[in-house]
Amino acid sequence: MILGVDYASAGTGIIFSSSSELGQHIEQVIDTGQEFILNIGDDTTTFLSSNSVFYISLESNNCVYFYEGCCGLCEYEGWIICNSPEMACHKELVLFVIGDSSVDCRTNNFLGTFARVDRLSYGHDFDIHQPTGSYLAGSIEEMILGVNNASSGAEIIFSSGSELGQHISLAQQIEQVTDTIQEFCNGRVPVDYLGLSVSRLGLPFVPSYLGQAGSTEEMILGVNYASAGAGIIFSSGSELGQHISLAQQIVFIQGQHISLAQQIGDDATSNLISNSVFYISIGSNVYIQYYLLNVSNVQSVYLPWSFNQFLAQTIKQEIENLYNAKVRKVVVMGLAPIGWAPDYLEIYSSKNGECLVTINDMILEFNFAVRYMVSELNEVLVDASIIFCDAFEGSMDIIQNHDRYGFNVTDEACCGLGEYKGWIMCVSPEMACNNTSSHIWWDQFHPTSAVNRILADNVWSSLHTPSAPLVPALFVIGDSSVDCGTNNFLGTFARADRLPYGRDFDTHQPTGRFCNGRIPVDYLALRLGLPFVPSYLGQAGSIEEMILGVNYASAGAGIIFSSGSELGQHISLAQQIEQVTDTIQEFIVTIGDDATTNLISNSVFYISIGSNDYIHYYLLNVSNVQSVYLPWSFNQFLAQTIKQEIKNLYNAKVRKVVVMGLAPIGCAPYYLWLYSSKNGECVETINDMILEFNFAVRYMVSELNEELVDASVIFCDAFEGSMDIIQNHDRYGFNVTDEACCGLGEYKGWIMCVSPDMACNNASSHIWWDQFHPTDAVNGILADNVWFSLHTPMCYPMNLQDMLAQSTR
Numbered sequence: 001m002i003l004g005v006d007y008a009s010a011g012t013g014i015i016f017s018s019s020s021e022l023g024q025h026i027e028q029v030i031d032t033g034q035e036f037i038l039n040i041g042d043d044t045t046t047f048l049s050s051n052s053v054f055y056i057s058l059e060s061n062n063c064v065y066f067y068e069g070c071c072g073l074c075e076y077e078g079w080i081i082c083n084s085p086e087m088a089c090h091k092e093l094v095l096f097v098i099g100d101s102s103v104d105c106r107t108n109n110f111l112g113t114f115a116r117v118d119r120l121s122y123g124h125d126f127d128i129h130q131p132t133g134s135y136l137a138g139s140i141e142e143m144i145l146g147v148n149n150a151s152s153g154a155e156i157i158f159s160s161g162s163e164l165g166q167h168i169s170l171a172q173q174i175e176q177v178t179d180t181i182q183e184f185c186n187g188r189v190p191v192d193y194l195g196l197s198v199s200r201l202g203l204p205f206v207p208s209y210l211g212q213a214g215s216t217e218e219m220i221l222g223v224n225y226a227s228a229g230a231g232i233i234f235s236s237g238s239e240l241g242q243h244i245s246l247a248q249q250i251v252f253i254q255g256q257h258i259s260l261a262q263q264i265g266d267d268a269t270s271n272l273i274s275n276s277v278f279y280i281s282i283g284s285n286v287y288i289q290y291y292l293l294n295v296s297n298v299q300s301v302y303l304p305w306s307f308n309q310f311l312a313q314t315i316k317q318e319i320e321n322l323y324n325a326k327v328r329k330v331v332v333m334g335l336a337p338i339g340w341a342p343d344y345l346e347i348y349s350s351k352n353g354e355c356l357v358t359i360n361d362m363i364l365e366f367n368f369a370v371r372y373m374v375s376e377l378n379e380v381l382v383d384a385s386i387i388f389c390d391a392f393e394g395s396m397d398i399i400q401n402h403d404r405y406g407f408n409v410t411d412e413a414c415c416g417l418g419e420y421k422g423w424i425m426c427v428s429p430e431m432a433c434n435n436t437s438s439h440i441w442w443d444q445f446h447p448t449s450a451v452n453r454i455l456a457d458n459v460w461s462s463l464h465t466p467s468a469p470l471v472p473a474l475f476v477i478g479d480s481s482v483d484c485g486t487n488n489f490l491g492t493f494a495r496a497d498r499l500p501y502g503r504d505f506d507t508h509q510p511t512g513r514f515c516n517g518r519i520p521v522d523y524l525a526l527r528l529g530l531p532f533v534p535s536y537l538g539q540a541g542s543i544e545e546m547i548l549g550v551n552y553a554s555a556g557a558g559i560i561f562s563s564g565s566e567l568g569q570h571i572s573l574a575q576q577i578e579q580v581t582d583t584i585q586e587f588i589v590t591i592g593d594d595a596t597t598n599l600i601s602n603s604v605f606y607i608s609i610g611s612n613d614y615i616h617y618y619l620l621n622v623s624n625v626q627s628v629y630l631p632w633s634f635n636q637f638l639a640q641t642i643k644q645e646i647k648n649l650y651n652a653k654v655r656k657v658v659v660m661g662l663a664p665i666g667c668a669p670y671y672l673w674l675y676s677s678k679n680g681e682c683v684e685t686i687n688d689m690i691l692e693f694n695f696a697v698r699y700m701v702s703e704l705n706e707e708l709v710d711a712s713v714i715f716c717d718a719f720e721g722s723m724d725i726i727q728n729h730d731r732y733g734f735n736v737t738d739e740a741c742c743g744l745g746e747y748k749g750w751i752m753c754v755s756p757d758m759a760c761n762n763a764s765s766h767i768w769w770d771q772f773h774p775t776d777a778v779n780g781i782l783a784d785n786v787w788f789s790l791h792t793p794m795c796y797p798m799n800l801q802d803m804l805a806q807s808t809r
Contacts, residue, residue, distance in 0.1 A: 040632070047699045051796075094222045094272065095191065095206050098249050099281035101228035101446065102333075103191050108228045110210040113241030115229040122185065122426070186414065186436045187449025187733070191224065191279055193456035209252060222276065223256070225249040231285040232311050235296075239289065246282055250318050257325050273326040280319075281333040281391075283366060286311060288338065288445065292359070304362045305369075312369035316377060323381050330386040331459065332374055334367035336395045336447070342413040342422030343444035353411030353420070360392075367392050394458045398451060399440060404506055404517070405454065406764030406777065407440050414439040414448060437733055438762050450733055450764070460790070469529035470804055471656070472599045473549035476521050476533055477576045478608035479564075480555035480773065481660075484519065485512030485535035487555045492568030494556040500742055500759040504776055512538075514555060516741065516763040517776030521551065521606055523783035524800070528604065536579055543590045549603070550583055552576040558612040559638045562623075566616065573609055577645050580605075584652050601655045602807075604800070607646075608660040608718075610693060613638060615665065615772070619686070631689045632696075639696040646704060646713065655711045656807065658786065658800060659701055661694035663718040663774070667726060669740040669749030670771035680738030680747070687719075694719050698796060705797070712803050716795040721785045724792045725767060725778060732781065732791075734767050741766040741775060 036045040097103050101115065108115055192205050206224045227244035229237030234245045244252075261269040291298055291307060302310065319330055338344065339359030348356050367390055374388040402410050414433040415426035426432065426443040433439060442448045447455075476482050480494065487495040495512065496502070502510035504517035512535065513519050522532050536552045539545040554571035556564030561572045571579070587596040618625055618634060629637065646657055665671065666686030675683045694717055701715040729737050741760040742753035753759065753770040760766060769775045774782075784790035788801040798806070 044699060047702060048695075051698075051702075094276035095194065096222050096253070096276055096278045097191050097206055097224040097226050097281075098246070098253075098278065099226035099333075100230045100283075100285055101226075102281045102284065102336075103189050103224065103279070104226040104228040105189065105191075105206065105208050105211075105224045107208045107210050107224070107226060107244060108242075109208075111227070111242035111244070113229060113243060115237065115240040115243065185446055185449050185452060186432075186442050188452055189449075190281070190452045190456040190459070193453050194279065194460060223253075225252055226281070229285055229289065230282065231290060232283055232314050233286055233290055235290070236285040237289040246314075246318060250321055253322070254325055270326045274328045276327075277329045277331060278322060278327050279331045279333070280315070282315075283311065283335050283370075284338055284445070287335075287359070287362065287366075288343075291362075305365055308362070308366040308369040311366060312373040315370060316373045319377060319386065320381075323384055328384045330384070332370060332386065332388050333459075334370055334388060334390045334392055335363045336391045337363060337399070338445065339363065340395075340399060340411070341445045342411065342416065342418075342420040342441050344422070345411055345420040346418045346422035350411070350420070363392055389459045391455060394455050395447070395451070398454060402440065403504060403508060405450075406437070406504060406517075406762065407450070408438040408762070409433075410440050412439070413441040413443050415443050435762055435765065437735070437765050453733065457784070457790070469548075471528050471530075471602055471604050473547065473603040474521065474525055474528055474530055474533050475549050475580065475603060475605045476551040476553050476608075477573070477580070477605065478553035478660075479557045479610075479612055480514040481553075481608045481611065481663075482519050482521050482551065482606070483512060483514060483535075483553040483555040484521075484533065484551045485538045486551070486553060486571065487569075488512045488535075489537040490554070490569040490571075492556060492570060494564065494567040494570065496555070498754075500753065500756040503756070503759070504763060514770070514773045515776055515779060516759075516769050518779055520608070520779045520783040520786065523780050524604075524606065524787060525549070527783070527787045527801075536583075543586065546583060546586070547599075550580075552579050553608070556612055556616065557609060558617060559610055559641050560613050560617055562617070564612040564616040573641070573645055577648055580649065581652055597653045600653045603654075604656045604658060604804075605649060605654050606658045606660070607642070609642075610638060610662050610697075611665055611772070614662075614686070614689065614693075618689075632692055635689070635693040635696040638693060639700040642697065643700045643704060647708075650708050650711055656803065657711070657713045658795075659697060659713060659715050660786075661697055661715060661717040661719055662690045663722045664690060664726070665772065666690065667722075667738070668772045669738065669743065669747040669768050671749070672738055672747040673745050673749030677738070677747070690719055701796070712807060714795050714798060714800065714803055716786045716799075718782060718794070721782050721792055721794040722774070722778070724794075725781060729767065732777075733764070734777070735765040736760075737767050739766070740768040740770050742770050 033045060033049060036048060040048075097105075101108075188205075206222050209223050209225045225244065227249070229240045229243035230245050230249070231237055231243075232246050234247065236245070237243050257269060257273065260272070264272075289295075291302075291304075298307070315332065319327075319332070322330065337355060337360050339356035339361075344350075344356045344359060345353060350356070367388075371388045371390070374386050377384070377386050398405050398407070399410050402408070411420055413421035413426070414436045415431050416422055417424040417431060421431075422444045424431075436442065436448050437450050439448050440451055476484075480487075480496075483496075485497075488497045496514045497510050497512050499510055500516065502508070502513060502516070505511060505513065505515075506518075513522075525532055530548055533549040533551040534545060536550050539550075552571065554576065556567045556570035557572050557576070558564055559573050561574060563572070564570050584596060584600060587599060591599075616622070618629075618631075625634070642659065646654075646659070649657065664682060664687050666683035666688075671677075671683045671686060672680060677683065694715075698715045698717070701713050704711070704713045725732050725734065726737050729735070738747055740748035740753070741763045742758050743749060744751040744758060748758075749771050751758075763769060763775045764777045766775050767778055781791055782794075785792055785794045786800050789795065789799045793799070
């Protein structure tokens with residue numbers, strides 16, 4: 001029962017005469033609490049109860065009543081009847097989308113145009129594995145968290161993209177801002193990922209303006225006005241058929257605001273709009289379908305620079321129109337390097353996939369003009385916040401460092417025909433490649449879902465290194481989950497100093513990391529503005545080498561000294577703490593007491609250890625441990641041991657600590673093989689022990705925060721974060737959840753990864769790298785969760801970013 005109990009009974013009511021009254025359930029809860037007290041004690045029971053969620057749902061008239069009438073529209077609760085749990089108060093940002101095919105989610109399904117993707121292979125990697133042109137039906141559940149107004153072919157100029165058919169221009173999209181999904185991609189477009197980041201709750205994707213009935217109830221929390229073929233210029237993309245230009249999209253937005261104000265009032269409408277995010281992604285069709293085709297002899301009227309100035313000023317005017325409609329939060333996307341798009345590589349007969357520099361130079365100039373325009377707006381519109389995001393810079397980083405991101409094909413589209421699959425557009429599933437995640441380009445002009453995700457992450461979290469470090473240093477304590485090379489210097493079988501380990505790392509060489517690429521602390525170091533932290537045994541011991549942090553982690557190490565001993569030498573938790581103490585003493589001798597105290601108290605100490613106490617100790621019943629400790633008491637012993645070591649760190653002036661829980665090792669390929677798992681099902685008996693360990697450590701962390709009042713210790717539940725990835729693997733872009741990328745045997749869990757020949761081609765499609773360790777892609781997701789709960793909240797009482805922000809107040 002420690003993980004929860006369901007007391008619900010059909011027919012239950014608040015009134016005593018109901019078939020099973022509410023009071024009886026409350027009595028059952030109290031009885032359960034007494035059982036916990038008898039088995040795990042008062043304090044642990046109190047912690048369990050106070051940190052658990054108690055969900056009470058009593059159904060009446062087909063509506064679930066949440067506390068304080070919160071069901072419906074939050075500030076407007078009671079106005080819309082609650083008929084879906086997704087309508088329960090989400091005090092989050094609302095997302096409105098204006099643009100072209102880069103963010104069109106269904107608009108062009110309702111227009112007479114060739115620029116539409118309501119057929120496979122489009123959408124075959126989307127959550128529903130269908131072309132998203134027919135995804136949503138337009139219900140309030142679908143639209144409650146935002147709408148996408150973008151139109152493929154849409155551009156700043158009203159006529160841009162007109163040759164493609166109908167589209168919704170920038171101004172038209174702004175008019176639409178207050179509908180559901182067709183996406184020019186194999187899976188998700190950037191605003192799908194961004195919507196998840198904004199809400200942090202995994203809420204519905206923003207529906208298309210033309211994909212719903214148009215009622216206020218449907219559009220109250222966001223709309224996507226984007227239209228494929230749309231442009232800043234009205235006629236851009238017209239040769240493809242209908243589209244909705246930028247100006248038209250703006251007009252739709254303005255009209256919907258008026259309708260909304262009539263329904264819920266001016267103040268409520270102003271509050272909604274001013275606190276919502278308006279995402280603008282438009283401009284490509286002005287080049288693809290207008291300027292580069294020299295429509296209306298435009299090249300004789302405008303040189304590229306003056307043309308870009310004209311476009312930027314047109315966008316500026318439309319943003320000012322939005323501002324006058326109470327919009328205050330705007331994201332303006334720059335254009336991607338379309339000179340690298342397969343269509344142009346095909347047209348210009350590119351050699352070896354080299355990009356078209358002349359086209360890319362125009363895009364760079366456009367982005368510069370728009371960025372300057374945004375800076376002007378921020379000076380003029382003082383109560384607004386407008387940001388420019390350079391899709392060119394982000395895309396070029398992916399192309400130039402494609403190995404690091406897990407892409408093998410940089411120039412050829414996944415779907416199409418021709419040398420670069422850019423001659424004929426994607427019109428049939430037979431034209432598509434088998435593995436989209438290895439490609440940067442999906443079709444002639446549009447990136448794959450994997451690229452969209454990276455770009456969305458850049459927009460949301462500013463993944464680039466901070467201009468200055470956020471903390472003095474990062475110190476790492478742990479096992480193979482964070483070992484960066486310690487065991488390279490030890491006599492042990494637990495070492496990763498050979499390929500294919502490290503093949504996808506920045507250097508493409510083995511470093512001692514038990515992964516194909518980066519480990520979580522590498523990603524966190526970048527978040528903190530620090531270089532990758534060197535191994536304690538891998539440097540000469542000089543202060544210059546250690547001043548920005550040291551990694552003491554050792555593969556095979558455990559909380560218990562002898563855990564993992566059968567593998568050879570390792571450095572246990574207690575020994576690593578001793579190494580930390582030695583390092584601090586060196587600092588004191590070299591830079592003095594005060595400087596050392598300032599350095600250590602403001603640095604982050606990251607602890608990730610415990611797996612080997614199960615893998616190489618308890619589950620092997622070493623020293624007959626299972627007869628001495630039942631799982632719960634064993635977990636208590638481990639948690640208290642960690643607690644004492646953190647107190648030792650505290651006595652050495654450490655004040656900022658991240659304690660990682662354990663991942664679901666019952667899902668690791670080794671145990672799937674060992675227990676002859678059917679269909680990749682996890683070994684629940686092992687996972688239950690891990691859950692109990694994490695619970696004990698989380699409780700221990702809460703005790704420490706009460707005892708060490710000037711310290712900040714957070715617990716991050718790797719089990720919770722990992723299970724979210726496994727259970728929602730499609731959403732994260734993983735195709736293989738149970739089999740390791742590298743190894744031999746069923747699930748590749750029998751023999752460990754010892755040769756490049758044993759490894760899969762595309763590690764980014766796998767959750768597991770080897771018998772026990774996740775891939776670089778998973779490590780990045782978990783690090784994002786530790787840093788600022790990007791994908792799922794897994795840190796308590798706060799994430800690392802919040803912890804650092806709190807300490808600066």
